[in-house]
Amino acid sequence: MKGPMASTGLKRQTMSAALTDELRERILNLDIPEGEQLRQDTLAAEFGVSRIPVREALLQLEGEGLVTLSAHKGYTVTALSLDEIRELFDLRALIEVDLLQRAIPRLETHHIERAREILATFDEMLSRGSQERDWGQLNWELHAVLYEPAERPRALSIVRNLHRNADRYLRLQLKLTQRTNERAREEHNRLVNLCADRDVIEASRLLNEHVLAARDDLLAFLAERRGSGENTHEE
Amino acid sequence: MKGPMASTGLKRQTMSAALTDELRERILNLDIPEGEQLRQDTLAAEFGVSRIPVREALLQLEGEGLVTLSAHKGYTVTALSLDEIRELFDLRALIEVDLLQRAIPRLETHHIERAREILATFDEMLSRGSQERDWGQLNWELHAVLYEPAERPRALSIVRNLHRNADRYLRLQLKLTQRTNERAREEHNRLVNLCADRDVIEASRLLNEHVLAARDDLLAFLAERRGSGENTHEE
DNA sequence: GCGACGTATATTGTATAAAATATATATCGA
């Protein structure tokens, strides 16, 4: 469940897969900004591989929605409108609440324990100063462990993708505002406690509010930012 | 909105895209059965292209869930368990009901007209004898036109993919039982009428029942079939 | 005969090279 062959440094099974992960991380971390053209030979040269695995990585990311292909013109990093970002969160709320309702009756003690471990890691991170790079991953793991007992692999996969697509913008927000982090932390704690109590009704309500509050926070942040020139990285 | 450049025979913008469509159609139509290995050389030779566009088409289909890649071992046509098929329909019900609720208040006359056109095409098809090949496409178009006013592109894309994944099994059922078709036809008519009346409550209820009834019908059919050796294609 | 190892073959994964398409620049005519 952790990172595959972590710390060994052994290279992945295929270049395509490794490139997919690396490119995804760069996009999510905004190292490559929205709308940017992705030149195949440039990437190939940078990674020291041919263009074939680069193309295959980009194709994979296109399936995830992170890049957009225009035939014969190439790939660009997908730029989402505020409406599209809103939709990500609305879908998250819809599907995740359903997952949680199915999962809670089947939650075992070890699920709760794992969730509390993740909460502890969150706190640790918070005290060490913002690590927005890992925040999204940790946030996903917490949600995923609560939904896992539902045994709904397709729904889980869809939700993971929704998280990923929203992650870019959440990281941006985390970089600039600390309040979001604290609020999420508090709601996560309550959510795990409600799950431990098997309180389906209240846990569902809280989860729904949690996701929609994150939505509104983020949209307000982005609306402000986009309205006024959005100057963060200069060139 | 119809088939792109139908009958012209003009090749698509790229080979990869054309191959993706062709392979998808073969898989959905069960020309290539579940679990079958897809050899890249074989496909390349058959279509008269190199393995590169074949690989890219397969990668695309993997993103859609129709094929599964095992590193260094190749692609196989994804085989779904009954539980996974159940999940497809449960997700459809969840997301489509939400879409319909958002769409109905924004439905315009021309949406309804278009829906009735599709219903007429259904009837025409029914009278000409079963054309299970087009059934899934038509079914999707009907649902899509009702959801379109919601302006939720991501949700629509997810639902289209769910339809596609279920389509293989629906076609199988349609080939062997006519009753499903008639039942769907009747429910579709009622659904469009309720939409025309802007009756969100009843339309939502009917849509939910419609999808879940299709689910139960199909699962019963497949359980029967899988239990008893599933002999249809001999070799 | 049985299991472990090594080789041969088939298939996938990647690199390089050629073809097709799009974009930019230049040339021509009015």
Place this chain on the structure above:
DNA sequence: TCGATATATATTTTATACAATATACGTCGC
């Protein structure tokens, strides 16, 4: 000068060739 067409350049798409990996088979030792 302006617009349109033609040419050149950049980039993507596809083909061919090579390398890496997995599977099948056979050989050897016991």
